[in-house]
Amino acid sequence: MAKALAREMRLPPLPTVRDLLRLYKIRAAKKLSQNFLLDPRIIERIVKVSGNLNGAHVCEVGPGPGGITRALLSAGVEKILVIEKDARFLPTLEMLREAAGGRIHIIMGDVLSYNMENAFPKDMKKAWEEETPAIHLIGNLPFSVSTPLIIRWMKSVSAQNSAWTYGRVPMTLTFQKEVAERICAPVSSPQRCRLSVMCQYLCDVKHKFNIQGGSFIPAPKVDVGVVHLTPRKSPIISLPFSLIEKVVRCTFHMRQKECHHSFATLIPPALHQTLIPKIFAIAEVDPTTRPFQLTLEEFDRLCHAYNLLVEKVPEIGTYEYRAPRKERISGEDLKPQLEKLFFL
Structure with a gap:
């Protein structure tokens, strides 16, 4: 009953986010x-595409002055853990925490080094094979942190640690448009790259919508x-993350060339002539294929062939x-x- 009341509680009147930025003289760093x-319609749309948040626990990355945080509270989120690196936003977040009646927990620090293994109630954990838990990761990410963060989180998804000790926790994140397109790029797309494969072999990815740069302050x-x-x-691909990352990174090293050329970066030079044709034969992959034309299933077979050799x-x-x-x-x-190897 208490949880239901908490979800229905509306925020008292507060200064707008724009007014708070003026009050505390905060400019984008x-x-x-x-x-x-700051556009509430776009913020509400981000929250909406995140899924059903009523009664959920959310970790919001980089809340800044709290625009998305407010929309999350209005969506009925039970608890919000906000992780913010910039101490200038602490007063605005504390004001919001007081208004929200304790539904917000503030962590001042760098999300790249924050372990979410104990961030949520233990009774929210679900087995990996079950439906997703009522936990979400949401963030309007700074461009400088977005790519290293998503790779770090994919590593955690693979190991099922950090936030993913709780099960298949979904993420709704903003990226520079080109990065978003790379993450979701299909086979043979001009945008397909290492990031596409590393995200898609672990996750179902959907490019929900784009936001015009002019909607931000300052406008990127x-x-x-x-x-x-x-x-x-x-x-x-069911192999160690580090091995997969190495194979995918090296394969995309020469993105426009036939992939047997880039695959040579995985093998000591004296062994190229012997091993590279064998690896592609074992994987049943055409060595003249370009890296961006390889399917996830073909990457799976190449990774397993390389792993067999290692x-x-x-x-x-x-x-x-x-x-x-x-x-x-x-x-x-x-x-x-x-x-002496039987497969050679």
Whole structure:
């Protein structure tokens, strides 16, 4: 009963977000890539596409002056954990917390280093195979943090740690429009890249809508895309995240060339002629395919073929083409081991 009353409680009259920015003389910090979204219609739309939030627990990343936070409270959210790096917003968030009757918990810190493993009530946890829990991650992300944050969160989704100890917690996030398009890019799209594969093999991704840059203060030179990501019950590729990331990163190293060229960055030079044709044969993938034309299923088979090789000859897994030349192995001394492998 208490929960139901909390959800129905309306906020008392408050200064507008625009007025609060003037009152506290807060301007967007360029070094933090800040852009404030003040249009209530757009804010409500972001909240709406996040799904059913009535009675849910939400972690909002980068609330700033609290525009989206207000809309979340109006949507019936039970509790909101806000993570804000900029201490200038603490007074505006504390004002909102008092008005919301304790439904907001404020963390001042960097979301990139914040572990959400104990951020929500334990009784909200659901098994991974079940429906998504009543927990959501929402944020109007600064451009400078959006890509590293989504990769970090995909790693946590893969390991089912941090927020994802609670189950398949969905995310609704803003990105620079081009980044949003890359995350959701289908096979053969000009925008398909490493980010597309790393998000899509773990999550069902949907590009919900775009926001014109002029809707923000200050207005960025680019538009913004809103993306909704829901972790899959079973990932398309069932291997360690670090191995998949390495294979995908190296494959997209030469995006426009046939993928056997870029795959060479995974293999010591002395072994190219022997191993690269074998890997593509085992994976049943055409080596003349361009990286952006590879399906998730083809990436799955390539990752497993590479993993099979690394399990037999671990030294190959340590090869890193980006390492200083003196530290790179040639692979010449590995040839005797390769000759004994049954699949070669």
